[in-house]
Amino acid sequence: PREPFLGFRTDPPVTDVILSVNPFFSHFPFQILTTGAPKKKAVFVLGSSGTGKSKLAIDLALRFAGEIINSDKMQVYDGLPIITNKVTDDECAGIPHHFLGGIHPDADYTASEFRRDATSAAEEIAARGRLPIIAGGSNSYIRELVAGDNGEFARRFDCCFIWVDVDWSVLDEFVADRVDRMVEQGLVEEARGLFDTAGDYSRGIRRSIGVPEMDRFFRLESVSGEAEAAAVLEEAIEEIKANTCRLTRVQREKIQRFASEDGWRLHRVDATAAVLRRKEAAAGRVWRETVLAPSVEVVRRLVGK
Numbered sequence: 001p002r003e004p005f006l007g008f009r010t011d012p013p014v015t016d017v018i019l020s021v022n023p024f025f026s027h028f029p030f031q032i033l034t035t036g037a038p039k040k041k042a043v044f045v046l047g048s049s050g051t052g053k054s055k056l057a058i059d060l061a062l063r064f065a066g067e068i069i070n071s072d073k074m075q076v077y078d079g080l081p082i083i084t085n086k087v088t089d090d091e092c093a094g095i096p097h098h099f100l101g102g103i104h105p106d107a108d109y110t111a112s113e114f115r116r117d118a119t120s121a122a123e124e125i126a127a128r129g130r131l132p133i134i135a136g137g138s139n140s141y142i143r144e145l146v147a148g149d150n151g152e153f154a155r156r157f158d159c160c161f162i163w164v165d166v167d168w169s170v171l172d173e174f175v176a177d178r179v180d181r182m183v184e185q186g187l188v189e190e191a192r193g194l195f196d197t198a199g200d201y202s203r204g205i206r207r208s209i210g211v212p213e214m215d216r217f218f219r220l221e222s223v224s225g226e227a228e229a230a231a232v233l234e235e236a237i238e239e240i241k242a243n244t245c246r247l248t249r250v251q252r253e254k255i256q257r258f259a260s261e262d263g264w265r266l267h268r269v270d271a272t273a274a275v276l277r278r279k280e281a282a283a284g285r286v287w288r289e290t291v292l293a294p295s296v297e298v299v300r301r302l303v304g305k
């Protein structure tokens with residue numbers, strides 16, 4: 001395994017990543033000049049699963065009177081709070097969350113439906129004088145929201161993109177730990193509720209990592225001995241860990257493509273130290289100094305406060 005990345009003290013807290021310029025975004029100044037009125041603002045908090053983006057979005061919402069639009073494509077469905085790692089009511093800290101559930105688990109909620117609904121929600125949030133904060137790692141939802149329908153959202157909203165990034169070795173260890181905690185909290189029973197005798201996990205919330213992997217265990221459980229079933233359960237849990245680690249890598253690559261291919265200006269915030277030191281007494285301070293403070297600066301620049 002690679003050495004944990006520990007260079008966070010000397011690195012600049014925020015790294016702006018912009019690798020190409022998309023002509024689509026270059027017409028922004030023209031828009032501002034022609035409309036005269038200041039544009040509405042929207043913040044995006046992007047990051048792979050496990051990087052702490054949900055917490056960051058809530059902390060930013062508390063400071064900037066924000067409301068959160070969830071853009072995790074599995075968390076939009078009703079159900080599986082443990083497996084999809086939905087924020088709890090306590091964690092929400094009174095901040096309204098939109099699209100955290102609400103869609104039927106068997107439906108296939110498409111990226112263009114999300115664009116339509118999230119755009120209206122962002123308009124309503126802005127109309128209440130509050131700041132829309134879009135938080136989640138789903139590439140297809142984010143790209144469609146920002147650039148779909150001829151860039152309508154980006155025409156209406158000045159957007160800033162915060163990318164919460166965590167070094168691999170640290171994230172892998174965190175993800176494995178989190179899966180163990182999910183098992184303690186009831187992952188198996190949650191997945192059992194979606195066990196499909198036909199073995200079809202291609203629609204809706206059934207695609208969530210943590211559901212298809214359990215299929216073999218549920219089939220075996222009733223017919224084989226306890227020992228054999230226990231071994232298969234262990235294998236399923238290891239598979240869930242491996243699939244989640246793979247997902248975090250794919251999500252990271254897709255986020256990087258927002259900069260390299262779409263030309264979006266991503267403000268990269270390194271949350272490695274915060275994740276690495278999450279169990280220490282100093283965890284809260286490390287989070288505030290290395291993740292929250294640089295992110296607050298980025299949002300301040302956007303909203304002009």
Ligand code: ATP
Pocket residue numbers: 072073074075083084085137138139140141207208209210247251254
């Ligand atoms: P794609 O369009 O290929 O699905 P995407 O970048 O839009 O990619 P992701 O959010 O990366 O979507 O999700 C890809 C897959 O990862 C989902 O179909 C699901 O299997 C799994 N996944 C994503 N989010 C979660 C989650 N919160 N819990 C469990 N599994 C998830």
